Amino acid sequence: MKPRPFDYIRPDGVEEAIALLAEYGDDARVLAGGQSLMAMLNLRLADPSVLIDIARIPELDAIRDLGNRIEVGAAVTQNKLLAWPKLAEKLPLLAAALPFVGHFQTRNKGTVCGSIAHADPSSEIPLSLATLEGEVVLRSKRGTRSLAAKNFQLDMLTTAREADEMITAVRFPVMDGRGTAFREVARRHGDFAIIAVAALIDGEGIARLGIGGMSGAPVVRRIVLDDGAAVKDAVENLAAELDSYEDLHASADLRRDILRNLAPVVVEEAVKCAA
C-alpha cells in the first residue's frame, strides 16, 4: 500500500523543527530513519497531515562522550552507533543488543532515538535504555527537559512526549567495567523479540534485570545475589506478578515460561562477565 497524502517539511535545524511542532502538534509526525513510521504510513496505520524530516539536521547526527554518559543524537542510525569505536568499552550492553535490532539493512537507516520514540514493548533499544537507567532529552519551544527512561515509555507505543516536543537525544549511562549480558527469544533472528532480557551487575552482589516483551514497557528490577536461589526466586515472583500480554506469536503462559528459563541464564552471564 501507499501512504495517504501529507505535507513534507525538511527543516534545516532543531529550532525550525520545534517551531513546526509548536505549530502542528499532534497533526505532525517526526520522521528520522522511518523504519517503523514509513511502514506504518504505507500500511495506513499512521495518518499524519505533516511529516517533519529531521534526518539531515547535522547537529542531531552526533555521538557525544559526556564522561559518565554517552549522548546519542536523534539522527544517529543504529549501525552508526554499532560501528562507534568505543561502544564495546563504554556501552557493552548496547554492543550486545544492537545486532538484534532488525536487520543490517534497516539498521542502516533506523535511528536509536526513533526506536525509543516508537516504544515497542519488545524492542531492544528501549529495554537497554531502561536497564541502564538512561534518559531521554526532549525539546520544544517551551524549553528542554530530560526524562528518566521509566518516566518516558508509559505503555505499549505510548510515551510521555508532549505533542510539541521532539526527542533530540538519548543518554546512556556508562557502565565502567561492570558485567552485562543480553539475550532474546524471537521466532527468527531480526524479528521482534517475544521476550528480551538484559542484565548488569550493579555494584557489590546486586544484579539489575531488565525485561522486554512482558508488559507495555520494559520492567527493571534489582536482585540481591545473596544465595544461589536468589535469581530463580526473583524471576519466579516476577513471572507470577507481571501481567503478560498475548499476541499472535506467544501466549501469556509461553512468555512467562520463556522468562523463567531465559532470565537466570542472562544474569549468570552478566555475573561471569563481571568476574
Place this chain on the structure above:
Amino acid sequence: MRRVNRDQKVRISLSLNGRKTSAETEPRMLLSDFLRHSLGATGTHVGCEHGVCGCCTVLIDGTAVRSCLTLAVQAEGRDVKTVESLAGSDGKLNKLQQAFQNNHALQCGFCTPGILMSFTDYLARNPNPTEEELREVLSGHICRCTGYAGIMAALKEAVGLGK
C-alpha cells in the same frame, strides 16, 4: 527549509547510477515507485512495501536501505545506486552477479536485485566475512524459491570462503 505540500508536485534531482537525473514527485511517493515509474529503473523490485522482504534494497550514498521505506523527496540530492549499476557497460556481470549465476542462486529472480545491493554495501565494508556474517546480512531478505542454499554458495564463492 524544504517544504512540499500534499498536492504539490516538485522536480527533484539526484544521481542515479552515476548520472544526474530528475523527475517530478509528490511528497508521498516512495523511492521504490519513483525509481521504477518516474525514472524507468525497473531493476529494483517491490515486494512487501513495509520493509520486510528486502527486494527493493538500493544504495543511498553507498548505504543499503529499503527504498519502500524511503520517500522520493528524501533522496533529493543523494547518490542512488540500483542493480542496474552492477554489470559493466558491455553487459559483463560483476564478480558477485557471476557467482549468483554460477551457483544457481536465483530461480524467479524477484529477490535478487535487493540481495545484490545489500551485499554490494556489506562486502565493501567487510570484504572478508565469515559464513555467519553472510547469513546475518542475508537474513534481511526473503527468497521464496531457493531455500537460500544456492545464495549462500554464491556469496561464499564471491568472497572466496570454503575453498
